Amino acid sequence: MSSSIVAERSRALSKILCNFILVRNMGGGPRTFPGGVNKWKWKRMHEKRARDKERRLLEQEKQLYQARIRSHIRVKLAGKPDTSSATHSPMAPEDHIKALANRFMKEGAEDLWNRNDGPLKPPPPRLREFPGSSRRRGSISSPVDPRKLVPEGRHMLSDRQNKNLMNTSRNSTHTRDYSTQSRRRFQRNESSSEDEDSDSGLERNPTRPIVRNSFSTQKTVINANADDYINSKKNMPKRKRKLWRDDSSSGESESDMDSEGLRIARGVNKIGSSASLGKYDVKTKRRVPPSSYDEESDLSEQVELIRYELNKRKMTENEQQKSEEDTLLSQKRFDECGISPLTIKALSSAGYIRMTRVQEASLSVCLEGKDALVKAKTGTGKSAAFLLPAIETVLKAVSVNVPQRVPPILVLILCPTRELAIQLTAELKVLLKYHDGIGVQTLIGGIRFKDDQKRLESDPSQIIVATPGRLLDHIEYKSGISLQLMGLQMLILDEADHLLDLGFRKSVEKLVDCLPRQRQSLLFSATLPKEVRRISQLVLKRDHTYIDTVGINSVETPVKVKQYYLVASHESHFQILHHILKEHILQAPDYKVIIFCITGMVTSLLYQLLREMKMNVREIHSRKPQLYRTRISDEFKESKQLILISSDVSSRGMNYPDVSLVIQVGIPTDREQYIHRVGRTGREGKEGECIMLIAPWEEYFLDEIKDLPLTRFPLPDIDPETKLKVENSMAKIDNDVKESAYHTWLGYYNSIREIGRDKITLVELANQFSESIGLQRPPSIFRKTALKMGLKDIPGIRIRR
Ligand SMILES: Nc1ncnc2c1ncn2[C@@H]1O[C@H](COP(=O)(O)OP(=O)(O)OP(=O)(O)O)[C@@H](O)[C@H]1O
Numbered sequence: 123m124s125s126s127i128v129a130e131r132s133r134a135l136s137k138i139l140c141n142f143i144l145v146r147n148m149g150g151g152p153r154t155f156p157g158g159v160n161k162w163k164w165k166r167m168h169e170k171r172a173r174d175k176e177r178r179l180l181e182q183e184k185q186l187y188q189a190r191i192r193s194h195i196r197v198k199l200a201g202k203p204d205t206s207s208a209t210h211s212p213m214a215p216e217d218h219i220k221a222l223a224n225r226f227m228k229e230g231a232e233d234l235w236n237r238n239d240g241p242l243k244p245p246p247p248r249l250r251e252f253p254g255s256s257r258r259r260g261s262i263s264s265p266v267d268p269r270k271l272v273p274e275g276r277h278m279l280s281d282r283q284n285k286n287l288m289n290t291s292r293n294s295t296h297t298r299d300y301s302t303q304s305r306r307r308f309q310r311n312e313s314s315s316e317d318e319d320s321d322s323g324l325e326r327n328p329t330r331p332i333v334r335n336s337f338s339t340q341k342t343v344i345n346a347n348a349d350d351y352i353n354s355k356k357n358m359p360k361r362k363r364k365l366w367r368d369d370s371s372s373g374e375s376e377s378d379m380d381s382e383g384l385r386i387a388r389g390v391n392k393i394g395s396s397a398s399l400g401k402y403d404v405k406t407k408r409r410v411p412p413s414s415y416d417e418e419s420d421l422s423e424q425v426e427l428i429r430y431e432l433n434k435r436k437m438t439e440n441e442q443q444k445s446e447e448d449t450l451l452s453q454k455r456f457d458e459c460g461i462s463p464l465t466i467k468a469l470s471s472a473g474y475i476r477m478t479r480v481q482e483a484s485l486s487v488c489l490e491g492k493d494a495l496v497k498a499k500t501g502t503g504k505s506a507a508f509l510l511p512a513i514e515t516v517l518k519a520v521s522v523n524v525p526q527r528v529p530p531i532l533v534l535i536l537c538p539t540r541e542l543a544i545q546l547t548a549e550l551k552v553l554l555k556y557h558d559g560i561g562v563q564t565l566i567g568g569i570r571f572k573d574d575q576k577r578l579e580s581d582p583s584q585i586i587v588a589t590p591g592r593l594l595d596h597i598e599y600k601s602g603i604s605l606q607l608m609g610l611q612m613l614i615l616d617e618a619d620h621l622l623d624l625g626f627r628k629s630v631e632k633l634v635d636c637l638p639r640q641r642q643s644l645l646f647s648a649t650l651p652k653e654v655r656r657i658s659q660l661v662l663k664r665d666h667t668y669i670d671t672v673g674i675n676s677v678e679t680p681v682k683v684k685q686y687y688l689v690a691s692h693e694s695h696f697q698i699l700h701h702i703l704k705e706h707i708l709q710a711p712d713y714k715v716i717i718f719c720i721t722g723m724v725t726s727l728l729y730q731l732l733r734e735m736k737m738n739v740r741e742i743h744s745r746k747p748q749l750y751r752t753r754i755s756d757e758f759k760e761s762k763q764l765i766l767i768s769s770d771v772s773s774r775g776m777n778y779p780d781v782s783l784v785i786q787v788g789i790p791t792d793r794e795q796y797i798h799r800v801g802r803t804g805r806e807g808k809e810g811e812c813i814m815l816i817a818p819w820e821e822y823f824l825d826e827i828k829d830l831p832l833t834r835f836p837l838p839d840i841d842p843e844t845k846l847k848v849e850n851s852m853a854k855i856d857n858d859v860k861e862s863a864y865h866t867w868l869g870y871y872n873s874i875r876e877i878g879r880d881k882i883t884l885v886e887l888a889n890q891f892s893e894s895i896g897l898q899r900p901p902s903i904f905r906k907t908a909l910k911m912g913l914k915d916i917p918g919i920r921i922r923r
Pocket residue numbers: 473474475476477478481498499500501502503504505506647648774775776777801805806
C-alpha cells in the first residue's frame with residue numbers, strides 16, 4: 123500500500139473520529155438505532171423498560187414484605203422464639219419494615235407513588251384517633267417501637283414516610299382523600315376484600331376496624347397474586363410440581379415465596395401449612411381463636427402505630443410551616459453563601475440582604491454544580507435563586523478559561539414567554555451591575571431575525587435568555603449559535619413544567635439534543651405535576667436533587683391571597699365584571715388589576731368594551747406587536763390605578779409589583795395555569811385578591827382546584843343603569859372583533875377535553891356567548907376549520923360559503 127493511500131486513510135479515519143466526538147459532545151449520538159428507530163424513541167423505549175423493571179422489583183418486594191409479616195405471625199402462633207431472621211433471610215421483619223420505609227422515603231419520591239395528581243390530603247381522622255382507642259392499645263405487646271422505626275432527623279420527610287408506609291400496606295388507608303378516581307379504585311378494593319372476608323369463614327371482629335381493614339385489603343392483593351401463582355404452578359411440568367410439593371411440605375425451611383405461594387394457592391384464610399402451624403392449622407381448627415388472632419395482627423398494629431407517629435410529626439411540621447410561610451425571608455444572608463462580593467454588592471443595592479426560603483433551600487445545591495428540580499410558590503424569589511448560580515458559573519468559567527476562537531455561551535436560560543425573557547434579562551443586568559465583561563442577550567420572537575444575528579456577532583455574550591422557538595430558529599438557520607452552544611455549562615428552564623408540556627416539549631427536546639451532555643441543568647417552577655417530574659429526566663441527570671419548598675400537604679397558592687369564584691350566566695358576565703371593578707376601585711384607590719381572558723381576541727373584545735366604558739385599561743396578548751407588548755408591560759410595572767387585560771402571556775413569571783386584584787374570566791386551561799394566574803398577586807408575601815368568573819357549565823373545574831381555599835362570591839345586584847351602559851358600549855364595538863372573539867372562544871373550549879367532547883353542547887354554548895356579545899347570529903366558520911374541529915355537521919354551526 124503506498125504511503126499516500128495510508129495517509130489518506132488515516133486522514134479519513136481521524137475525520138470520522140472527530141465527527142463522532144463532535145456528535146457525542148453535542149448530545150446527539152447516532153441518529154438512528156437498531157430497528158431504524160430514532161434516538162428519542164430508543165431513549166423512551168429504554169426508560170420504559172427501566173420503569174417496568176422497577177415496578178416489577180417493587181411488586182416483588184411488596185410480596186416479600188407480606189410474606190415476612192405472615193411468617194412472623196406463624197412463628198408467634200406456634201409459640202417458637204422468633205428466629206425468622208436466622209431461618210428465612212438475613213433480615214428480621216422489623217428491619218424489613220424499616221428498610222421498606224426507607225426505600226419509599228427517598229426524598230422527593232412521595233407523590234410519585236401516589237397514582238393521582240395533586241397534593242396529598244391530611245390523614246383521615248381515624249388515624250389520628252388511634253391512640254384514643256384503648257380497646258386496641260390494651261392488647262398490644264409491641265416488639266417494635268414505632269418511634270425507633272421513624273428515624274430521628276428525618277422530620278422533613280415525615281409526609282413521605284407516612285406515604286411510604288401507606289404504600290407498604292397500599293390499600294389499608296381506607297378513607298384517604300385522593301381524587302375521585304383513586305377513591306373509586308380504593309372502594310373497589312375494600313368491597314372486594316370484604317366479600318372475601320365473608321367467604322373466608324373468619325368471624326369479623328367489630329372491635330378491630332383498623333386491623334381488619336389492613337388485613338382484608340392485604341388479602342385483596344394476595345389473592346390477585348394467588349391466581350398468578352396457581353396458574354404458574356399449573357403450567358409446571360409434572361416432576362417439577364412434585365418437587366415443589368415436597369419442598370413446600372418441608373415447613374419453615376422452605377423459601378418464603380414458595381411457602382407463601384402454597385398457602386395462597388390453598389386459600390388466604392388458611393394462614394399457614396400444617397407443618398408450620400401445628401395445632402393452629404386452620405384445616406383442623408376452622409375458626410381462629412380471637413385472642414391468637416389478636417396476636418397475629420401485632421405487626422399490622424405496629425404499622426398503624428408508626429403511621430400515627432408520623433402523622434403526629436407531620437401535623438407539628440404543618441403548623442410550623444404555616445407560621446414560616448407568613449415570612450418570605452429566611453434568616454440566611456447572601457454574604458453567607460459563597461457568592462462573589464461584587465454580586466453581593468449588587469444584591470445589597472437592589473435591597474436583597476436576606477435570602478428567601480427557596481433561595482436558601484436551593485442556592486447551596488445549585489452552587490455545588492448539581493442538577494436540581496425546584497418547586498416554590500409564586501412570587502417567592504425563584505428567579506434570583508437560579509440567576510445567582512448562573513452568574514457564578516460564568517465567573518468561574520471566565521477565571522479559568524483560555525481565550526477561544528468562538529466565544530462560548532456558558533449559560534442558557536429558557537422561558538415560555540417573551541415578556542418573561544425580557545424581565546429575566548433586566549433582573550440579570552441588575553445583578554451584574556458591578557461585573558464588567560459579562561454580557562446577556564435576549565433571543566425572542568417578534569424581533570427581526572437579522573437584528574438578532576447582528577447583535578450576536580457584534581456583542582457575543584456568555585448568558586442567553588431565550589424563548590425556545592426563536593432559539594431553535596437560530597440553530598436551524600445555522601446562525602453560528604450552535605458552535606457557541608458547544609461550550610454551554612448551565613441550562614436553566616424557568617416555568618419548567620410549561621416548557622416540558624405538550625406545546626413546548628418538542629422544541630425543548632430538539633434544543634437539548636443540540637447541547638453538550640456535560641452541563642448543569644436547573645428546572646424551576648411553582649407547579650410541578652407528577653408527569654412533568656417524570657419527564658424532567660429529558661433534561662436532568664438521574665441523580666438530580668429535588669427541592670420542594672411548598673410541601674405536599676400545603677396549599678400551592680400564596681397564603682395571603684383571598685380566592686373567590688362567581689358563577690353566573692354568560693350574558694351577565696360583562697355587567698358583573700364592571701360591577702366588581704367599580705367596587706374594587708372604590709375600596710383600593712391605588713388599585714392595580716389584571717383580568718385574564720381565555721384568548722387573545724376575547725382579551726381584545728373586553729379591552730374595547732371597558733375602554734368604551736371609560737375605564738383605565740390596557741391590553742396585552744399575542745396578537746399585538748412585540749414593541750407594543752413590551753411598552754404595555756413596562757407601563758404596567760411602573761403604574762398604579764391601571765387595569766391590564768391579558769391573555770395567558772402574562773400568567774407565568776411576570777413580576778408586576780403590588781397587583782391588588784386578579785380576575786379570571788372563564789376557566790383556565792388547567793389547575794397549574796390557575797395557580798400561576800393567582801400568583802400575579804400576593805407576591806413577596808403580600809396580600810391580594812383573586813376572583814374567577816365562570817358560567818354554570820364551567821363549574822366542573824372547581825373540582826380540579828378543590829384543595830385550594832376558594833369561597834363562593836355572592837351574585838351582585840346589577841343596577842339597570844350598568845346593564846344599559848354595557849349594552850350600549852358593546853353595540854359600539856366592531857363586528858369583526860366580536861366574530862374573531864367567537865371563533866377563538868369556540869377553538870379554546872373545543873380544545874378543553876371536558877367540554878370539547880360534547881360538540882352539540884359546545885356549539886350551543888358558543889352561540890350563547892355570541893348572543894352575549896351582541897351578535898345577531900353566530901358567525902360562520904370555514905368548512906376546513908369546522909372539519910378540523912369536528913364541528914361540520916353539528917346543528918347551530920354555520921359554514922362559510
Ligand atoms: N432575597 C430577596 N429579598 C428581597 N426581595 C426579593 C428577594 N428575592 C426576590 N425578591 C423579590 O421578590 C419578588 C418575586 O420574585 P420572583 O419574580 O423571582 O418570584 P418567582 O418565585 O420567580 O415568581 P413566579 O413563580 O411568579 O415566577 C421580586 O420582586 C423580587 O425582587
